Amino acid sequence: MRYKSIVAAVLAAVCLPAMAGCSEVTGVGAQNDDKTIRFVSTNIALYEDTTKVLAEEVKKRGYTLDYKFITDGPALNSAVENGEADATYHQHAAYLQYYDRQFKGNLVAAFDAFTDPSGLFSKKWKSIQDLPDGAVVTAHIEPANFYRPFLMLQDAGLIKLRPGVDPLSITESDIIDNPRHIKIQGLDYALLPKALDDADAGFLYASQAADIGIDFHTALVTESKQNQSPDVIAVKNGQQDTEKIKVLKESYQTDEVKKQLVESFGGKEVVIPAW
Known part of the structure; x- marks a missing residue:
């Protein structure tokens, strides 16, 4: 497939798994209280593996990570935009910038997760x-x-x-x-x-x-x-300094999550932790 124009690229991007749109997320946010962090992530092994470790780290800090892995990529960013989730984990900084520009989004990076060079x-x-x-x-x-x-x-x-x-x-x-x-x-x-x-x-x-x-x-x-464009955990603008997101960052940027970033690739250091 030859590259024709940026228009063709944009049309193709709308159908990609990482793109956000108008889909609704079901099964997230059953608990929405001060100690529950509603979290949506892509169903790629690296993200699933680290999310499960993240949940354990969040629990150590007295919170619950109510997470869901979503096959329907368009739901990921819109879940946060619509208030169905507190944070999403699936995209790098350049993609987030593109999403906000193309779809008039209001998401920001709460913190960097890792870089996939x-x-x-x-x-x-x-x-x-x-x-x-x-x-x-x-x-x-x-x-x-x-x-x-x-x-x-x-x-x-x-x-x-x-x-x-x-x-x-x-x-x-x-x-x-x-x-x-x-x-x-x-x-x-x-x-x-x-x-x-x-x-x-x-x-x-x-x-x-x-x-x-x-x-x-x-x-x-x-x-x-x-x-390089680091992968980020994104939230709705204005939420990045809330207590829940501070706990989320503290829980993610731990030795346990760093260890999982290596174990997800059979012990090889493939992606670069952001901390």
Whole structure:
């Protein structure tokens, strides 16, 4: 699937599991009192594993974590917007920014959870400088991620972007110098690992690479620290300093949760804790 325009990317993003919309969450918030934190998370193993540990840590502090894992991604942010949940755990900072902009949301990051760094990988080439004329580089088509290969390629000196370009609305037309005629091909998240069989290079998160047995250190180029986008726990603006969210942060940023971030990947340090 070739990347056509930011419009196509936005249309695709509306259907992605991480996107928030108007769906309702059922089964969350049965208890809504001063000692219950209503929490919604995505049903990906890493998030499920750490949420269960988080619940135990919250309990140690005299609170209850009333949590639910949601398959229907559009419900996650709207659950917090609608007051059905106190916090949501499924997105990185750039995605949250995109959500608020695109859907006129009012969510903020209460605190950082971890960073899942990204890189460009290849089964054909040993170095980013080996990419040939007309090389195809795959990218996650969702707008909050599509920009990342562009920045990595620019950092590697292979392309030059228009000064002041907005990362969340980037397109190939924002490349002002591309001597190797590199093509950026936007794909759905689930297709990125398989696309490495055909593309010259492709975008993967460290967690994706680990899932298919690729050592992150073999990336042709990795995202610079300043361009990384940490995963966050998000709340409705104005709620970030409440006692419940302070307890949630204290409970999350513990040695027990940090240990689970490693155990979720079979003992490998794949994602980077934020504390």
